[in-house]
Amino acid sequence: MIQTFDYLTLLEPIHDEVMGAMERVLRSGRLILGAETEAFEAEFAAYVGAKHCIGVSSGTTALHLALMALGVGHGDEVITVSNTCVPTISAIELTGATPVFVDVRDEDLMIDVDGVASALTERTKCILPVHLWGQGADITRLLELAHRANLPLIEDCAQAQGTLIHGKHAGTFGIAGCFSFYPTKNLGAYGDAGAIITNDDALAQKLKRQRMYGYTRANYAEDIGMNARIAELQAAILRVKLRYLSGWLARRLQIAQRYVDDIHVEGIRTPFQHPDRVQSYHQFVIRCQQRQRVIDHLTAHEIAHGIHYPTPVHQMPPYARLVRHPLPVTERASAHILSLPVHEALTDGEVERVIQTLNSFELHTGA
Numbered sequence: 001m002i003q004t005f006d007y008l009t010l011l012e013p014i015h016d017e018v019m020g021a022m023e024r025v026l027r028s029g030r031l032i033l034g035a036e037t038e039a040f041e042a043e044f045a046a047y048v049g050a051k052h053c054i055g056v057s058s059g060t061t062a063l064h065l066a067l068m069a070l071g072v073g074h075g076d077e078v079i080t081v082s083n084t085c086v087p088t089i090s091a092i093e094l095t096g097a098t099p100v101f102v103d104v105r106d107e108d109l110m111i112d113v114d115g116v117a118s119a120l121t122e123r124t125k126c127i128l129p130v131h132l133w134g135q136g137a138d139i140t141r142l143l144e145l146a147h148r149a150n151l152p153l154i155e156d157c158a159q160a161q162g163t164l165i166h167g168k169h170a171g172t173f174g175i176a177g178c179f180s181f182y183p184t185k186n187l188g189a190y191g192d193a194g195a196i197i198t199n200d201d202a203l204a205q206k207l208k209r210q211r212m213y214g215y216t217r218a219n220y221a222e223d224i225g226m227n228a229r230i231a232e233l234q235a236a237i238l239r240v241k242l243r244y245l246s247g248w249l250a251r252r253l254q255i256a257q258r259y260v261d262d263i264h265v266e267g268i269r270t271p272f273q274h275p276d277r278v279q280s281y282h283q284f285v286i287r288c289q290q291r292q293r294v295i296d297h298l299t300a301h302e303i304a305h306g307i308h309y310p311t312p313v314h315q316m317p318p319y320a321r322l323v324r325h326p327l328p329v330t331e332r333a334s335a336h337i338l339s340l341p342v343h344e345a346l347t348d349g350e351v352e353r354v355i356q357t358l359n360s361f362e363l364h365t366g367a
Contacts, residue, residue: 059180
């Protein structure tokens with residue numbers, strides 16, 4: 001079976017380095033917020049081109065902390081999308097604010113900037129675009145809109161390690177960029193972890209306090225905070241994997257380009273490629289007119305798949321109450337999207353098998 005995620009194969013060539021990093025932490029005498037966390041923060045900040053990186057316990061926590069640090073709370077509204085993973089919305093609600101859903105563009109299924117403009121109210125406190133699947137939202141227009149409205153912009157970069165827009169890394173455009181290092185991500189820990197990047201000195205210091213109960217010294221809080229620290233073990237593991245990330249991303253791009261160039265099937269649409277953006281292809285998402293038949297075809301040839309995501313958040317029971325605006329593109333796309341294997345552990349033979357299997361699919365027209 002060709003898998004959509006295979007961390008065991010990827011572990012093999014870095015096994016000794018990972019074990020050495022873990023051993024180093026265990027023998028250091030410091031398991032929380034030690035030298036590994038400090039080093040990883042510096043290295044990841046340098047990688048994305050940001051001034052500060054604050055390691056936290058998950059991508060959800062990164063979003064929650066960033067919103068909280070900007071004063072988002074009860075009575076406020078945060079504009080975002082519904083074609084995302086639930087954590088984006090959970091983080092907003094954890095602050096007490098209300099998520100406001102806008103639709104996405106049919107071209108690339110990224111947030112519709114015109115929809116954001118229409119959704120602004122006097123209660124809007126923040127704009128939160130999602131760089132879904134590593135594609136990259138239309139950040140230039142979003143920033144222009146945010147500046148005109150005097151609103152901060154936080155980027156959800158959970159799936160965007162390696163995504164470039166106009167040559168700059170996703171997450172470096174807004175006041176903060178929030179990353180997840182969940183194991184399936186392009187840069188994944190062996191457990192939960194996340195980070196916030198920012199170029200704002202005061203915000204960085206506040207976030208560092210808030211991830212540790214708001215402490216400025218032992219058992220003394222000057223801010224409202226929580227336990228949101230990255231684990232020292234995960235920071236050490238991420239330092240190892242960060243050294244390999246550029247090569248892994250290059251392999252993903254190579255696989256994705258082969259799919260784009262060589263998959264030619266009626267009823268199947270490959271991802272839109274913006275000339276000003278380098279996608280990191282956390283997922284390679286096609287759109288199928290007859291998705292279940294495509295799934296059955298792939299499964300019969302022992303090729304795994306994913307759907308990211310089959311149900312828009314606004315159609316889930318806890319969040320249906322939040323719907324204010326029609327979301328036709330979001331709803332239509334959710335019935336058609338399908339993620340193909342694209343990870344760096346795939347062999348050339350496996351990539352060819354995916355292509356040939358899809359190209360052998362025949363669309364039923366109903367004639």
